[in-house]
Amino acid sequence: MAKVKRSPWVLHYDGSSCNGCDIEVLACLTPVYDAERFGIINTGDPLQADIFLITGGINSQNQPVVKQLYEQMSNPKVVVAVGTCACTGGIFKECYNIKGGVDTTIPVDIYVPGCAARPQSIIDGLVQAINLFEKRCDDYAYQLNAEGQ
Amino acid sequence: MTIVNVLSVVCFIVFGPLIGGLLSGIDRKLSARMQGRIGPSVLQPFYDIKKLLNKQRIDIVDTSMSGLLLSYMILMIMSGAIFFSGSDILMSVFVLSTASTFLYFAAIVTSSPYNSIAASRELVQIMTYEPAVLLACVGFYLVTGTFNVGAISQTDSVLLWQLPGFFIAFVFILTIKMRKSPFDISGGHHAHQELVQGITTEMGARNLAIFHIAEWYENVFLLGFVALFALNKNLWSIPLAVVLVALVFFTEVLIDNVSARMKMKNMLRITWLVTLFAAGLNLLVLMLVH
Numbered sequence: 001m002a003k004v005k006r007s008p009w010v011l012h013y014d015g016s017s018c019n020g021c022d023i024e025v026l027a028c029l030t031p032v033y034d035a036e037r038f039g040i041i042n043t044g045d046p047l048q049a050d051i052f053l054i055t056g057g058i059n060s061q062n063q064p065v066v067k068q069l070y071e072q073m074s075n076p077k078v079v080v081a082v083g084t085c086a087c088t089g090g091i092f093k094e095c096y097n098i099k100g101g102v103d104t105t106i107p108v109d110i111y112v113p114g115c116a117a118r119p120q121s122i123i124d125g126l127v128q129a130i131n132l133f134e135k136r137c138d139d140y141a142y143q144l145n146a147e148g149q
Numbered sequence: 150m151t152i153v154n155v156l157s158v159v160c161f162i163v164f165g166p167l168i169g170g171l172l173s174g175i176d177r178k179l180s181a182r183m184q185g186r187i188g189p190s191v192l193q194p195f196y197d198i199k200k201l202l203n204k205q206r207i208d209i210v211d212t213s214m215s216g217l218l219l220s221y222m223i224l225m226i227m228s229g230a231i232f233f234s235g236s237d238i239l240m241s242v243f244v245l246s247t248a249s250t251f252l253y254f255a256a257i258v259t260s261s262p263y264n265s266i267a268a269s270r271e272l273v274q275i276m277t278y279e280p281a282v283l284l285a286c287v288g289f290y291l292v293t294g295t296f297n298v299g300a301i302s303q304t305d306s307v308l309l310w311q312l313p314g315f316f317i318a319f320v321f322i323l324t325i326k327m328r329k330s331p332f333d334i335s336g337g338h339h340a341h342q343e344l345v346q347g348i349t350t351e352m353g354a355r356n357l358a359i360f361h362i363a364e365w366y367e368n369v370f371l372l373g374f375v376a377l378f379a380l381n382k383n384l385w386s387i388p389l390a391v392v393l394v395a396l397v398f399f400t401e402v403l404i405d406n407v408s409a410r411m412k413m414k415n416m417l418r419i420t421w422l423v424t425l426f427a428a429g430l431n432l433l434v435l436m437l438v439h
Contacts, residue, residue, distance in 0.1 A: 007197040031185040039189045045346040047207060050200070063237030075205040075435050120304060136232075141203055 001018045006137065007039040008078075008130045009050030013069060014103070016092060017056025020116030021083035025055060027119045028126075035123060038130060046072035051129050052106075055117075057085040057092055058099045070106045076136035078129045081108045082122055091115070154234045154299070161233040162226060169365020170194045172372075176338075176402055183406045194361070199360035201375065217255035222363035224248035229370035235299030238286050238377075239343055245282075248363075249275050252348065259351040267348040272336035273413055276421045278322035281315075284428040289377070289433045302380040307389065314431025316378050318424045320397055325420070326371055328364075329401050331411035332420075333413045340377070343410065372398065388393035 014022045028035040029042055043049050046069045058066060070079070081102040084090035089100040102108050109132055112125035167341045181188020190196075228244035231237065249271070256268035279313035286296065292311050293301050301308070309316055315324035325332040336347020344350065352360055411419075 007193060007200045034181070034186040034188070036181060036189055038186045039193050043346065044342045045350055047351065048346065048357060050204075050347070074207045084396075137200070137203060140205070 003039050006130060006134050007041070008050050008126070008133050009041045009043045009107040010035075010053050010126070011043060011046050011069065011073070012053045012055070013055055013066060015056030015062050015066065015148060016098060016110065017083065017085050018116075019109075019112075021086070022095075024119050024122060025082060028122050029076035033119045035126065038127065039121055040126065045086045047074065049073050050077055050133055051126070052077060053069060053082055053085070054079070054086050054102045055082045056067075056101045057089045058105050059095075059097045061097075063099060063105050066105050074131065076140045078110070078133045078136065079106060079108045080110045080112060080129045081127050082112045082125065083117045084113055087111045087113055093095065115122065150433075151268055157233045157235070161229050161366075164332065165226075165229060165369045166362050166365045169362075169367075169369045170198070172347045172363060172368060172398065173361075174259055175339075176398075178401045179399070180406055190376045193196055194365075198358050199363060201361075203352040205432045206355055206358065207353045213353070214255050215359075217251055217258065218335075218352070218359045219252040220361075221248050221255060222359050222366070225363045225366045225370070227228075229366055229373070232373060233297055234372055235302070237296050238289060238298050238301065239283075240298050241298070242282050242286055243366075244291055246275065246279065248367075252360075256348045257350070261351050264348065267335045267350065268273065270275050270413060271348055274325050274332070274335055274406075277417050278288075278325045280421065281322040281424040282319040282365070282376055284424065284432065285312075285315045285319045285374070288312045288428070288431065288435070291432070291439065298377065301377060304380045305309060305381060307379055307381055307386065307395070312378065312431060314427040314429075319375070320327060320400070320424045321414070321427075323375070324401060324404060325416070327368060329405035331408040332416050333405075333410060334416060357412060378388060379431040 012022075014023055014143055027033060039085075046052075050073075052070060052073060055068065079102065081087050085092060086102050089098050092098045093100060099105070110125050112130050114123050171191065173194040177193060178188045178191050219342050222234075224244055225248045228241045228248060232239035253268050253271050254265045256271065259265075289301050289308065289312070290296055292308055295301060328336060328338055333343065333347075336343065336349055336363075349357060349360055375388040375397050376394050379393045380386050410414060
C-alpha cells in the first residue's frame with residue numbers, strides 16, 4: 001500500500017452513536033495504526049474532504065446536517081459508513097427518532113461492520129475507499145476531458 | 150542586473166515550489182517520526198496538490214476569492230523574486246506584507262463566520278511579526294550600510310555574530326510565518342484544527358492548491374532570509390548557510406511538536422517582548438558601536 005499516490009482527506013462525522021466507533025476512528029490516527037502513512041488527513045472541513053466517514057445512525061436532527069456536509073464536498077467523493085449503527089441503525093434501529101443507517105440519507109459506498117468497528121477493519125475500509133476514490137478521480141478526469149472536447 | 154541575478158530569480162520561480170513542497174513533505178515526515186509514527190511519503194504534498202487541482206471547482210459565495218488568492222501568490226512570488234534578484238530587502242519585505250493583506254482579503258470576502266474570525270486573527274499575526282522583520286532589515290543596514298541584498302550577501306564577516314538578537318527575533322516570528330504551534334492561531338498544518346480549518350476554511354480544490362503553493366514560495370523566501378544571516382563573500386559561507394537553514398527548519402518542526410496552541414494575546418505579548426529585548430538590545434549595542 002506504500003504506492004498510494006493520492007491524498008484522501010477524511011471528514012469524520014459522528015452521528016447518533018455511542019461514541020465507541022469514534023474512539024476507534026481516532027485510534028487509527030495514533031502511532032499504533034498511523035493512517036497518515038496512506039496520506040490520510042483527518043480534516044474538519046467538508047470543502048477539503050474526499051472521503052466522508054460517518055459513525056452512528058441517522059436521526060431526525062442530524063439528517064439535514066449529513067445531507068449538507070455531503071453536498072458541500074466537491075466531486076469526486078466517497079462515503080464510508082463505519083460501525084453497525086452507521087450500516088443499518090444497529091442497536092438503536094427501533095428507537096422512535098432513528099431513521100436507520102447512513103444509506104437512508106446519502107449514498108454509501110463502503111460499509112465497515114463491527115460494534116465497535118476495530119481499527120484494523122476501519123483502515124481496511126479506508127484503503128478500499130482510497131481505491132474507489134482513485135478510480136473516481138480517473139473517471140472524473142476522463143469525463144472532464146470528454147466535455148472539453 | 151547581472152546574469153547571475155536573473156538566473157537566481159528564474160531558479161526561485163521554477164524550483165521554489167519544488168523545494169517548498171519537499172520541505173513540507175520533510176516536515177510531515179519529521180513530525181510523524183517525532184510522534185513515533187511512520188508518516189506519509191516525502192512527496193505527499195505534491196500528491197495533495199495534484200489531487201486538489203483535479204477536484205471539482207467550488208466557488209464559495211464570492212468568486213473574487215480565486216482572484217485575490219492568485220494575487221496573494223503572485224505578490225509572494227514577486228517579493229521572493231525581489232529578494233533573490235539581490236535588490237532592496239525593504240521593498241521585498243513590503244511586498245510580502247502586501248501579499249499577506251491579499252490573503253486576509255481572500256478570507257474575509259467569503260463572509261463565513263469561521264473564516265472571518267481566522268482572517269482577523271491573520272491581521273493580528275501580521276501586526277505581531279512585522280516589527281521583527283523590519284528590525285532585521287534595519288540590522289542588516291546598520292552593519293553593512295546598505296539595504297541591497299546583493300551587497301549584504303557580499304560582506305567580509307558572518308553577519309550572525311553581529312546580529313544575534315535580530316536573528317533570535319526573526320527565528321521567533323518564523324514560527325508565526327510558518328504557521329507552527331504555539332502560534333498557528335489563524336490556521337495550522339497537518340491534522341491541526343482551529344475554527345474548522347482557520348483561514349483556509351472556505352478554500353477547497355484549486356483555491357487551496359494556490360494557497361499551498363504560495364506558502365511554499367513564502368517558506369523558501371523566508372529561509373533565504375535566514376541564510377542571509379550566514380552568507381558572505383567567502384565560499385565556505387554557503388555550507389554554513391545551508392546548515393543554519395536546516396537547523397532553523399528542524400527547530401521549527403520540533404517547536405511545532407512539543408508545544409500547544411497559545412492564546413492570541415499571549416502570542417502578541419511574548420513576540421513583541423522578544424522582539425523588543427533581543428532585537429532592541431542588539432540595535433542599541435550596534436548604535437553605540439557605530
